[in-house]
Amino acid sequence: MQWDNGGEFKKSLPIVTLMERNQMTQPLYLPNGGWDQRIHAFKYTELVTCYAVVTQRYLVILDTLISPKTMRVMMDHLKPQMTSERRLLVVNTHSDWDHVWGNQLFAGEDALYPAPIIASRRCRADFDLPEAQSQLADLQKQNPGELDDVRITPPTLLFDERLTIEGGDLTLEIFPARGHTHDHTAIYVPEIKTLFAADSAERPYPQPRKPEMLPQMRQTLAELATYDAEVVLYCHADDVDGAVIRDNIAYFHFIEEKCRRAKAAGIELPDEKEADVASLIDCSFVDAMGQDSGDYHNYYQTQGHYDQIRAVWQSM
């Protein structure tokens, strides 16, 4: 969710994408892309992918899509996994709307699948911000019929820094991975060397909610790269390995080099936000993306990229 309306970075793109493509539909159950069979993946349009991990003790839901309607489809698929020996647990990786607006399926008086919703204390706090309600109202207006029944439903089981879920056969280690947002967490499952990066890495690049959070976001990327993960799963990228993390690190490194040269040459960035600072410091989106020649929305190639350059510039 975009809590900080004064920040440089807007998370407006997914909404725009949904409206442009008029693509509101059901989440898709993804065929196994090379991950452990106990992992189930559900992709809702191009907006977000959420996961479930089936362990001996728990069925763990990792984020709840964008609405009770979409989340219900995911739970219908998972019904065979809900046995009497296996308890349901829900995790919110962070409080962005595209990860938590299906929460009411699990908490509240009309919850279809009552279960603890686990999140960091930082994440929980964001649900009480007035911006949560105003963003919901805005998005409901922009997407008639799709989000009408969404009710902001906070997590119910909180931890401070880290939490371990011992599922019996699999262990889920939840740890802070901040920068994209101040409350962001990621999950590592050592038995199957699988990392759920959520939004800490994504294509074409992750965005810090505020420019001053960029150094922390890059630090998180560097930490994620040290994991001995054979499978890495993302909420906004289809890759199944560490390539996104490496590409994101390289992208910011490239920008940093260009900024360093520009500063040495005495170049200064103009004040106005829309200015093409990429051309100014010879740092085009295509060059900065290196191998990744994906067909990205114009926003990412222009304003989003300019914002990243400014954030890196400011951090040096």
Ligand SMILES: [Zn+2]
């Ligand atoms: Zn997201």
